Amino acid sequence: MMNPKTLRIVFMGTPEFAVPSLRRLVAEGYNVVGAVTVPDKPAGRGRHLRESDVKIAARELGVPVLQPEKFRDPAFLDALQALQPDLGIVIAFKMLPEVVWAMPRLGTFNLHASLLPEYRGAAPINWAIINGERETGITTFLLNHEIDKGAILAQERVAIAPEDNVGTLYERLMLLGAELVTATVDRIAAGDCTPAEQMHFDESRLHPAPKIFKEDCRINWRQPGERIVNLVRGLSPYPAAWTPIFKKGEPSDTAKIFAVHFEPGGVVQRPGTVETDKRTYLAVACADGRIVVDELQIAGKRRMSARDLLPGMRDLSDYSFGEEAAEA
Known part of the structure; x- marks a missing residue:
């Protein structure tokens, strides 16, 4: 000893x-x-x-x-x-x-x-x-x-x-x-x-744990909500899950997503479709419900809550997240 x-x-x-x-x-x-x-x-x-x-x-x-x-x-x-x-x-x-x-x-x-x-x-x-x-x-x-x-x-x-x-x-x-x-x-x-x-x-x-690359962080809105939530959690705050943003079907921007929660069921829209009350609620349709976005960062802007973002985006009905809805 x-x-x-x-x-x-x-x-x-x-x-x-x-x-x-x-x-x-x-x-x-x-x-x-x-x-x-x-x-x-x-x-x-x-x-x-x-x-x-x-x-x-x-x-x-x-x-x-x-x-x-x-x-x-x-x-x-x-x-x-x-x-x-x-x-x-x-x-x-x-x-x-x-x-x-x-x-x-x-x-x-x-x-x-x-x-x-x-x-x-x-x-x-x-x-x-x-x-x-x-x-x-x-x-x-x-x-x-x-x-x-x-x-x-x-x-x-x-x-x-x-x-x-x-x-x-x-x-x-x-x-x-x-x-x-x-x-x-x-x-x-x-x-x-x-x-x-x-x-x-x-x-x-066994489950492997390889190095994470940018494409591993991209959200696929066709997936079930629970999987998307886990992806966001597993990448927040760094390197952060991300999604391309489309406006009227054309590439517009990208966003990092830091915090979300899942609302299952209801009327399921095409994956990637944005749903909002334009004041406090920003959600994106997924395979089995909607992902409510709580915190995000549009490229070139600061990280903020959806509540803070929405007043500056009055034409959200023109937007979709990911290529899933844009390809429709």
Whole structure:
């Protein structure tokens, strides 16, 4: 049995999701001897160099930072070896070569925002909501040669509430993840952490979580209302579901949709047809009812509620959402 606070930990990550775990490790006295993150990158209109969230936090916490251009760079590997790591921790980072993840004497584990083996991939929180799941979670697992397929160390289950979107669920999983990371370190140090291999699962029955592209975010108004609601929730606030807007059958604009609810049944119009009282109510027909739009952003305008938008759009009877109604 080892003292977990004496283990020499190298922390590897980039975005905000990794930061609470790094902060908690340092705050609770774990020995984080270095942080590995991506090089600074130009961002914004001025193309000023932007530091990763992990680098900003590590510098604030007094943790030395390594920013390799290439993981197999001998200079980086020498610097990493000089830290004499006992354990590596990876959260929201690039795929690492074996020469990096196998260097710590106790190996390297990753925190993933799903109940592995479900939702392996880059966007597990988004896809769990898009697919209408009522439960997800977080997992720590040992890195190996395949993405998200290493032996599982620990898991925590989290309910997905009907009102959750990717933003609210991300926040909960991020904070709970920090707790699971420290608990996993403690269990490894205590020697009571038995890795569970993922090899026995039927791959064809699992839900993947690939990177999300713009076309994945496009609303198909021919779909049932519940599926559209889940798509909006699973992409809000970022990258956001979107739809083209047509005026008298011709392309007019696009809109990002951030919050909706579903009214089933009634007289079902052609999918994409706009229904409104021109004051407070903006709805779009779908396969089995109507999607009431609560919050949206027309391209080039600010994000706003439908109530705020409607007074400035007096000719809404000329509009339709998506190509579904425009093709009629």
